[in-house]
Amino acid sequence: MITLKTFFEEARAGRLTGIRCLRCGELAVPPKEFCSSCQERAWELVPLSGAGTVTSFRVIPALGSTPEAPYAVVVVRLDEGPSVPGRTVDLPLESLAAGLPVRFRPLVAGDQTVIGFGPSA
Numbered sequence: 001m002i003t004l005k006t007f008f009e010e011a012r013a014g015r016l017t018g019i020r021c022l023r024c025g026e027l028a029v030p031p032k033e034f035c036s037s038c039q040e041r042a043w044e045l046v047p048l049s050g051a052g053t054v055t056s057f058r059v060i061p062a063l064g065s066t067p068e069a070p071y072a073v074v075v076v077r078l079d080e081g082p083s084v085p086g087r088t089v090d091l092p093l094e095s096l097a098a099g100l101p102v103r104f105r106p107l108v109a110g111d112q113t114v115i116g117f118g119p120s121a
């Protein structure tokens with residue numbers, strides 16, 4: 001069984017992974033229990049390139065009790081197809097735009113791992 005734990009352990013090591021349905025080939029990121037296309041629950045782990053483009057973003061302003069702010073939450077369409085939400089890492093907020101190429105970069109703090117995206121090059 002491929003779990004969210006596997007997904008985040010891989011992410012922590014710098015590897016973005018998805019799962020592919022063994023029946024219909026649907027690719028899902030992050031892992032889930034049942035395939036949304038065929039309801040099967042047999043998956044294989046597949047490595048992803050981590051490259052994609054921003055499709056939408058929302059800037060979290062430097063207010064209140066969020067010490068990391070300002071940063072942005074982005075939705076990235078991966079080159080392999082699925083869209084994944086993540087946090088910006090080392091991306092100037094003024095450079096954010098739909099279509100901006102980015103690359104997966106894990107944000108590790110203590111035992112927490114968050115999906116992040118940084119500059120593509």
Ligand SMILES: [Zn+2]
Nearest residue numbers: 021024035038
């Ligand atoms: Zn399927």
